Amino acid sequence: MTYNVKEIFYSIQGEGYHTGRPAIFCRFTGCNLWNGLEKDREVAKCNFCDTDFVGTNGDGGNKFLNEVDLVKEIVSYWPNSSKPFVVLTGGEPMLQVDIKLVKALKKYKCEIAIETNGTINVPNEIDWICVSPKAGNPLKQVYGDELKLVYPQKNVAPDIYEKYSFKNFSLQPMDGTLKVHNTQLALEYCKNNPKWKISLQTHKIIGVR
């Protein structure tokens, strides 16, 4: 299978449970909830995206002809002989991530995390499953390590997700012109509902990818 990858880079995880942890990011091309074109944003199933996932032209991006070529490229970013921590993201990574790729990453001793919108089931072999639900799009992946909800979203109360089996629940203030207001809303919600923690996009604060 050919894997279309927008970019690969080494940075720190900026948000969620693993905030601050060095990680290699593999951003897959494409999403099932938006085609990535601004002209279609308003009619997309998800319309607050802050990520460019179109094409394969980012740093380290390419069309990889098989899983071994892709994994070799990914692990080459890790600085030493410890276990690489790899975050599969997108776009929607589950449009392309398959068991062959997961096994190849494991062969290279990687600890694998995924950031998904939860509309496609994730292989259980992945070590850290982070689901970020998008309003109006039914969840298929209803268990995992982290449920990270961008907040607020129209007609979505966070507590509808509490019935699902996630180890951690967090609210991430929606970016954009209302970010300060949204951060206040998220703070208030978490203080009133202590099951939820705040997730801040610290990579934007400190100016890294």
Ligand code: SF4
């Ligand atoms: S689901 Fe994620 S990647 Fe897809 S459009 Fe929404 S925010 Fe962007």
